[in-house]
Amino acid sequence: MENSHSNSILTTPLSKLHLSQGAKMIEFADYLMPLQYEGIVVEHCHTRTHCSLFDVSHMGQAWVVGDDFQEVALALQAVIPADLLSLTEGKMRYTTLLNEQGGIIDDLIITRLPENFGHSAFFHLVVNASRKVVDYSYLTKVFKAHNSRAKLHTLDNFAAIALQGPKSLEILVKLNSSIADIEFMRARSIEISGIECWISRSGYTGEIGFEIATEKDDIEKLTQLLLDFDEVKMAGLGARDSLRLEAGLPLYGNDMNDTITPVEANLSFVLNKKRRESADFAGAEKIIKQLKQGTKQLRVGLDIEGRAPLRQRVQIMLEDKQVGVVTSGCFSPTLQKPIACAYVDSDYINSSGLMATVRDKKIPVKVGGLVFVPTRYK
Amino acid sequence: MTTYYAKTHEKLTVDGSTGVLTISNYAIEELGDIVYLELPSVGDSIEQGKGIIVIESVKAASDVYAPVSGTVLEVNQDAEDDPSLINQLQGDDNWLIKIELSDDAKQQLESLMSDADYQASIS
Numbered sequence: 001m002e003n004s005h006s007n008s009i010l011t012t013p014l015s016k017l018h019l020s021q022g023a024k025m026i027e028f029a030d031y032l033m034p035l036q037y038e039g040i041v042v043e044h045c046h047t048r049t050h051c052s053l054f055d056v057s058h059m060g061q062a063w064v065v066g067d068d069f070q071e072v073a074l075a076l077q078a079v080i081p082a083d084l085l086s087l088t089e090g091k092m093r094y095t096t097l098l099n100e101q102g103g104i105i106d107d108l109i110i111t112r113l114p115e116n117f118g119h120s121a122f123f124h125l126v127v128n129a130s131r132k133v134v135d136y137s138y139l140t141k142v143f144k145a146h147n148s149r150a151k152l153h154t155l156d157n158f159a160a161i162a163l164q165g166p167k168s169l170e171i172l173v174k175l176n177s178s179i180a181d182i183e184f185m186r187a188r189s190i191e192i193s194g195i196e197c198w199i200s201r202s203g204y205t206g207e208i209g210f211e212i213a214t215e216k217d218d219i220e221k222l223t224q225l226l227l228d229f230d231e232v233k234m235a236g237l238g239a240r241d242s243l244r245l246e247a248g249l250p251l252y253g254n255d256m257n258d259t260i261t262p263v264e265a266n267l268s269f270v271l272n273k274k275r276r277e278s279a280d281f282a283g284a285e286k287i288i289k290q291l292k293q294g295t296k297q298l299r300v301g302l303d304i305e306g307r308a309p310l311r312q313r314v315q316i317m318l319e320d321k322q323v324g325v326v327t328s329g330c331f332s333p334t335l336q337k338p339i340a341c342a343y344v345d346s347d348y349i350n351s352s353g354l355m356a357t358v359r360d361k362k363i364p365v366k367v368g369g370l371v372f373v374p375t376r377y378k
Numbered sequence: 379m380t381t382y383y384a385k386t387h388e389k390l391t392v393d394g395s396t397g398v399l400t401i402s403n404y405a406i407e408e409l410g411d412i413v414y415l416e417l418p419s420v421g422d423s424i425e426q427g428k429g430i431i432v433i434e435s436v437k438a439a440s441d442v443y444a445p446v447s448g449t450v451l452e453v454n455q456d457a458e459d460d461p462s463l464i465n466q467l468q469g470d471d472n473w474l475i476k477i478e479l480s481d482d483a484k485q486q487l488e489s490l491m492s493d494a495d496y497q498a499s500i501s
Contacts, residue, residue: 040436041411238410238437307414307461309434331413331436338414359416359432
């Protein structure tokens with residue numbers, strides 16, 4: 001496991017390439033990462049119209065290994081509310097890792113590896129960079145507590161990039177035509193120019209896109225192959241954040257933490273129907289009660305009057321009473337107006353007269369949907 | 379016409395008793411895409427060192443401080459409607475406000491940097 005507690009800042013194998021591309025680098029989750037190259041808005045719009053390449057090597061990747069598929073799936077299901085037992089080979093799920101109180105320890109993507117994958121590995125996990133140390137030690141503890149022989153095998157020698165945008169498919173197909181056969185939220189091993197890649201059709205922008213993992217030693221060559229296409233440009237964390245917020249996708253640490261349940265986070269879709277009935281995952285009692293009775297607060301989108309962006313921690317007021325708080329906000333390059341998501345007290349979600357306080361100004365807001373720009377991924 | 383700079387990256391171009399306030403090209407490039415401006419009102423008195431303008435870029439909100447004391451003569455209404463004007467590194471459209479300098483301002487100008495000193499300070 002990587003040591004994220006050390007004081008030295010971590011880098012990805014693409015850090016030299018970022019600098020050669022003119023990146024402005026910032027520290028993010030202990031990593032030195034590109035915030036932007038040409039500019040956040042240009043990169044954002046390029047992703048929506050063409051496609052962009054993001055370095056996602058900071059994210060944690062791991063296999064869950066064991067002797068028996070059922071045993072491994074059940075060990076994970078103890079803290080993950082998805083139906084992993086019935087997940088077909090190559091299929092992936094967006095889900096959450098839960099603590100005993102139903103709080104979200106992390107949100108993650110879990111993929112069932114093909115039966116013939118090898119390495120005794122049954123599942124592939126992708127977790128947030130800021131949470132990998134916590135996640136890995138939690139899962140290891142959970143496996144032990146359930147006397148399971150399931151084990152975590154962290155892929156410290158892996159790096160990953162994401163190609164996101166409407167042109168991503170036609171470009172990747174030029175490198176290997178079988179990429180066209182990967183359906184949305186599925187993954188498989190595919191070779192590109194002699195490089196063994198693990199490719200999934202998924203992403204964090206709301207556009208059609210792919211995430212490609214490979215050995216660290218090969219990632220720069222792969223990135224360069226993609227950058228040789230005129231339509232492909234690098235994009236940084238700045239554009240990644242505004243793209244995901246337009247698409248209504250939450251960010252761990254902003255919009256979720258380990259005291260918030262999936263129901264409060266407006267992510268009830270991660271709670272599989274069968275699993276709700278069996279109620280056999282961490283925090284199930286509390287979560288199922290919330291599904292029936294509702295929650296005190298809920299993550300919602302905000303329709304904001306005017307042009308002033310609402311940032312994280314801006315308070316939502318009804319007269320003198322605070323009834324909510326913004327957890328993510330930006331100026332939407334696509335809509336040319338501010339967008340935000342917030343936790344709002346459930347009793348006041350339909351109230352008129354909600355105001356966000358920015359400096360000494362009161363800005364009228366209305367609770368709306370979380371998806372600001374319709375998603376086009378498929 | 380003389381140009382002065384503050385450590386906090388404001389640029390003041392003074393002609394007689396009037397000053398035109400902008401932000402330095404360095405600050406424009408650091409801020410990135412500007413999406414929102416909060417300007418004072420014409421007639422407001424401003425005091426050296428106090429925050430008088432808020433500039434929001436895609437990334438974050440930043441304060442602009444009054445480099446000298448005075449009264450707001452004019453505000454750039456066009457830039458309030460289209461904040462991307464402030465991102466222009468050249469031309470005359472990227473100004474924020476015009477200031478009628480106070481009696482104290484002459485002395486306050488001495489605390490600011492010349493163009494050459496400012497360029498040296500950021501390099």
